[in-house]
Amino acid sequence: MFEPLSREYLAAPEALEEKVLENWQADDLFAATLQARKEADAFVFYEGPPTANGRPGIHHVLARTLKDSVCRYWTMQGRRVLRKAGWDTHGLPVELEVEKQLGISGKPDIEKHGIGPFNEACRNSVFTYKKEWEELSQRIGYQLDYENPYVTFDKNYVESVWFLLSRFAANDLLYRGHKVLPWCGRCGTGLSSHEVSQGYKDIDDPSVWVSFPLQNASGILADAALVAWTTTPWTLPSNMGACVHPNLEYAVISADNRHFVLLESKADSVFGEGTWEKLGTVQGAELTGLSYEPLFAFDGGEVVHEGTKRHVVSADTFVSDEDGTGIVHLAPYGADDFRIAQAEDITALLAVGNEGRFLCDVADVKAGTFFRDANKPLAQDLKDRGRLIKRSQCNHSYPHCWRCDTPLLYFPSPAWFLKTTAYKDAMVEENQRIRWAPSEIGEGRFGEWLENNIDWALSRDRYWGSPLPVWMCNADENHWDCLGSFEELADRVGGLPTDFDPHRPVVDTLHYPCTASDCTGTMHRVPQVIDCWFDSGAMPLAQYHWPFENQELVAEQFPADFIAEGLDQTRGWFYTLHAISVFLTRVDKKLWAENPDLPRLTPGSAYKSVLVNGLLLDTDGQKMSKRLGNIVNPAEAIGQHGADAIRWGLLAGGAAHLSRRYDDRALAEVRRRVFGTLTASYDFFALYARTEGWEPSADTISDRPPLDRWILSRTQATAEECAQAWEDLEPSHALRALEGLIVDEISNWYIRRSRRRFWAADDPVGQQSAFTTLHEVLSTVAQLIAPVAPFLADALWQRLGHAESVHLTRFPEHSVWRDPALESAMDPILRASSLGRSVRERVQIRVRQPLAKVLVHINAEAKLVASPRDYEATLREELNVKEVEWVEGTPDFLQVRAKANFKTLGRRAGKDMKELAAAIGTLDRETLFTLKGGGTTEVTVGDTTYALTGEDVLMETLSVEGLEAAGDGKVTLGLVTDITPELEREGLAREVLNRIQTQRKESGLEVSDRIRLKVFADAPLRQALQEHGKWIADEVLAPDGLDLPDALPAWAASTTDLPENVHHWDLPGDVGVKILVEKA
């Protein structure tokens, strides 16, 4: 029992941690904690599924540590915390990775390769890094059930996703529409914003200003034409409207004998300075509803939105006054344009199709022309017809396809939407019930996002994803079904293939006759797959194949008490979880009405609290990226510092939501300062427990000294702070409190001031109390650090002699230890110690030199319940004084100062406060004492007289006349610095004692070894040693006493060439001494 820990741990944290890990795995600790809490209340946690097609980085260690620590805390609070691992397996990143592996690129390549083999490759690639993730997670102590993870491509998972989607459809919240996407006409595919950002290039484009002559306008606008600007003349045939800003003021001008409307500030650049004349102004809002002459007349094209209007003016705030003319030409090739068309019911017609080519002849442009090649002829045509006002070239950066380098167009592509805007209010309301840490994200970032909610574009024109379970009739596109289970599909198609897997392409081969009456069409699945964010958002239900299985379990495990992810998930997982759950539990009333046996899920969001963590930057505050080469390899970091130090360092390094830096130096400091101090404290305890043969016993110690009760109280206070911090989702607060307890209170104060008691054979009761107390304190600390430093906690716990793992214990709660009065009484002692050392420093008297007396005065304001006098012995030893004199009242030799109490006076005094404070500062001693004695006084400032009571004035004591003194306002201390010959001799004796101990240590003696001791000294020292020899001998374990020979040997004159085991020392005051220390 009580083997040392410090050296072993600090030298190689990794080795110790791996040993601990092996034990956990051998005992299946995670299963054991769950087993022990089988009947306990659940604390529900959802694991946000990582994408398993990339290596885990150090930032994942941060997120996983946060999750793990909170879950461990609640487990220690006795809750049953299931932690099902999960993997996000679908989506574009997987496809791109596989394309690279297969050496193909783009949709045509994939289809040539075959969707079947392609998807098979995707499925296999997903787990390339799974093992690495699992190993890292385990190595950092992230407790998670890896045996039964949820996997989003699993057929059961997909079936749950289908079910959820069918519920949206059943509530008429699934609809077909168009989504404007960056689009490559050659590849025939939409691109994600990430892909687009990889392909910007500078190219030249025409820049044209065209006119829209108003029709049926009156007044100043009669015969005027709007001026619009574009760099994409190819979109002009598809022009469907013009848009202005409702609140901008537009000028009506005359130029070239015609009238135009545009922003006045832009007229010079379009028409040239001095060539135009302002006729008047008009508000944007006044232009709305007017119609104008279309730019082109042609037949054909594709209608993508059937509306009641065309070529009209509308107003919207997206119009800016910076570029162009303040009047925007609307065509379906823009997201804002498309949105306005839908809102204003404007018909949207495409002249350019999804291959990037014209669908019909327009002016001189033939059908089939590539869109950019039409710019010139169209501009020429407009010029010929007088509709082109100005033309120039502009060079700008334009997105290109990263695969084939073709310029992209924005294209309204058919897509399926979830009508989330229909229940936006419910989402906003439920968001207010979520506890966000930090709260600003819930109100701000997430709240804003919900307020500006737009319908969820759900479909993706891709291959590797949950297939959209919509079957559509080939005769009438208005006939479509959204299927909600494999059984339903089997019923329709007359049975499913054996080992049915719902992925493409097999699912695409399943057809059935249209069920609409009088329709002879066939139902085919639509080609799209589902946005993989829907997969992950469905996780609370789909992870348990709900509602097909586990109905009761899901009812218990919904919603989550806690989730935690990075800030980047605000509009990702945090949103999709919320959107799906609010819909299912609040909007879908039919489901619950029609299925009374289905256990009800608590209405609301999918999570009650969420801890958001910020970015992890490198040491210089730079974002970690492969390009910069500043990625921290987690395995290397763990090898260097150990997982616990990294966990601690990452969590302590600032508020969780702030971006913080990964700093090797900070981690090294955690190891040294926190873990080093803790393990050294344990080693101190263990050393003397072994030496003295101490063992823990069940006996209670009835009468512990105040210092022991103090540290117990502080430990319990810290436990309470930690519990509060975990419940507030503020891990760094818990760690700060623990660091203070470990470093300042246990090590630097309690142990430092208690050391002697551990070997004090003359006080067995005190010794027993010291051992028991420190054992209890260290055990409690092991439990308190367990959520964050699980390895060290367990190693420490077990070395302290506890049988089972610390992780099976309950979070410490020893309310009987708590004694706030005792705690506050220590404060003046700590202050007095600090002041005393400060004075000694100033007067240059080292601590080893005993002094006769210290005077201590504690400000009456402190109003202490318990008396600091309980700690008098502690203070005496700390300051090395013979006597502490507690000064009562406020004797004349104390200098006092009055200060205004701003809190009580501020409101009363108002503007006079400043002067009043100054006046109070000058109050004399006598008045002060009157006040403090319960009397009152009056102070006049300006015209107002203020009646003051003792409460309004704070009295500080500053120094002591006639003594070397110091004060901090609350405690004043005066040191009697006269050194009598007697004290001087004791000081010298202490110097000798110190040298002997040093010699002991240098000779490699154990602390309990007995020694033989001989001291060779001259006259002045001899007297000191004769007086204190017995005491010295006792202290240094010299059973034969201190041998002080009268006659000095010949070598005593030299300081070199000394016999073995003899050292020469120079003591203060030019005193030399030679000491022999050898093992007895």
Added chain:
RNA sequence: GGGCCAGUAGCUCAGUUGGUUAGAGCGUCCGCCUGAUAAGCGGGAGGUCUGUGGUUCAAAUCCACAUUGGCCCA
């Protein structure tokens, strides 16, 4: 362009509802202790709390604007 966050000592960060002298660690200077010893401790020095304006008797804290950086979304 919109939203959110941050800017405090040379560095990394605390700072509770506005209140008296803005704290800690690292680094630096000086010193000390040691029956925890390849550790440890104390005492100094070091701050226009990003800037400007405002509210207030009183602002690091509340408000506005600006500025720098970060993230998300356009």
